Amino acid sequence: MEALALRLSGLDPYVGGAIRIVAFYDTLMRRRVDLAALARASAGLAECVTGIRLHGTGRVVRASPLGTEATGPAAAGEEGEASTAVPVTLDEEEIGVVWLERSGPPNPLDEVLLDRLALAVAAAVERYGPARTTMADPALVELAVGTGTDEAARARALRLLGFAAGAPLHVAAVRSAVPLDRVGALVCPGGLVKAAVLAGPGGGTGVLLATAMDRAAFPEGVRAGLADSAGTEPLDAAWRRARTALRFATDREPVAVHAELGALALLAEVPEAAARANPDVTALSRFAAGASPEDLETLDAYCATGSLRRAADLLHLHHSSVSRRLDHLSRSLALDLTTPTGLTRARLALTTWRLIEDTA
Template sequence: MKELAGRLTALDPDAGAAVRVIAYFDRLAETRAGVEALVRGAAVLAGVPARLVDADRRVRIRVEADGTRRDADRPPDPQWPSAALTPDGEPALWLERAGAAPSVVDAVILERAAGAARLVLDRTRGRAPLDDPALIETLLDATAPEPARLHAARRLGLDPLATARAVATPGGRPRVVSATPEEPGTGGSAARRTGADPLAARSTASPGRRPRAALPVPQELRGGDAPARRRGLDASAAAGPPATSAERPRAVAPEGPTAEVPGVRTGVGPAVPVLELPRSWADARTALRFTAEGTGQDPGPRVVYADELGGIALLAGLVVPGAEPPPDVQAVEAAAADAPWLLTTLYAVTATASLRAAAAEANVHHSTLQDRLVHAEHLLGWPVRTPQGRLRLHLALTMRRLARP
């Protein structure tokens, strides 16, 4: 590597410097250096202070260009060169340099230091990235051995004794969210707390690098991190504190306990013990089939909680996605082709407690709603203003979503 770096330096100084940076961080990784050593290496190599801030893991390290650790409370400057610890993540490692031309070497320093720091933090702080698809897949796989699912849960920072929910979205990665104190395994979602019909409840959500770097690598940096004992830590602390529930890293989406994703159809499984999440995942996928886009052509709830479906969930086993829809669904589709307003009007009738409330929901006058319903009954072939007719209409609209390919 030294010979290659020397040859490249003769041709392109930046390329040679970049190769030496790569070799340096590779050596640190091989010696299992700590996070502080990695940040120190970035600072000394770049010739400017470097800082690492991982709020989730409560790690804040700042090292001066001379290798001295000197933490600071002031926030990083957005203009500083930076790198994230995870793909598409927020910046977490900065070089405190501004106002200079972009540098290939700085970019390599940030990329290698951030990658090495992520591996160290995952190993020592007892948590893998929250969106690690392999771990989540294992956690939700009913065929995976229980020890493997338990290991995945711990790596994701989930307490095996706690309760959690699986969350499904169309074509998206599965997600896991912790159940909150307000819903200790009982499925107490926002819809239940407000007493709303789970199928009628609507989601409230609407749809530069700078600088240069200085080399060579100082010999004293190869010794790795300052011992943990110097900072008053012991080996057990390095594995990550057991932590309170508020401190423990969790595989929790930023949307919060309702697991709702703005503008996205979402099925939420029941709150279950972590090792029973495969069942929650199966129920979340079923709940996803009951969701709608919330538009004029697909009215309905964007978020559905599986534990609020009750016996209606049995319909999912009777209606095959993509197959020929039941006759009542065909009648609704034919009627909707004749009257563009029909779907939103009919949904308002099934989603509210009275025709007057339905008129308000559809944003029309009560008499206008009556006229529309007379026309709808003519198109559908059954009454929609009687209890039996409204139930039939409700089931037809629900089966219409289930029949979606």
């Protein structure tokens, strides 16, 4: 390569210089250097301050030609400060930017240098794992959680998302009126979290993949189903559990955890035709079609508490008012809600009805 560069430089100094730059970065990439080393080497080669910024964390690395950390304000993103800048892309997604800070006009080879530096930065990010971000490429997330994904491809997708191979992950299926990146930042403020919206009925389902997840931090206006992956099973199994849990989320309990559903999760496996044909579900469907919101709220509160007085407290009503509503519900559903068997049937019918009416 050096001999070729010398011969070409005699014919065209620009071509010879470009080849030398390519060889320079090829050597750095073979040595698997990190971002700080790339910035130092590039600053020495360019003989000016060189910078690297990763969008996900806002991390900035700036080095001077002397190999030390550059002082003063970072130039990336400050119009007019960077003499030349080039975006860093990985799998067709812009993940950062690299730039030079020359005091004079750009060097003819500056773009070649930055192109190679951007490639080296992308390689380093992929090798060491990207810095923490929120929104991710939906295609990459779908590859990570998809049922038909080859496990080697799944592992690579997770690595590109920043997760270590085989590491335990928390998975959330989300329906939200709140921007998904905000939800991710709230429920996983101190760890790596990736979010994307996958296409589907009702506008799609949000996905959160995170190293930690605070179920109490989901904001109002969000329904979520949570599941964990121990890292010893394909991630698509955890994603299926998260979507199942999401179907059990309600306005009263907007966050459902699959591990806490227990035997209730079996209801999600009942074929829709069989569920609709069940007499209790059929009765509830007919009743719900003409019921007032107060009636359904009363049934929900009573099924959740199993107690007339606790339901009254939950509804902020006198227990006699709730008693009258329950009498009406019992007649409409042909169930004695005051008996353990009647209450159990009502709970199962209400849950099953919600599952078959779910369109997400």
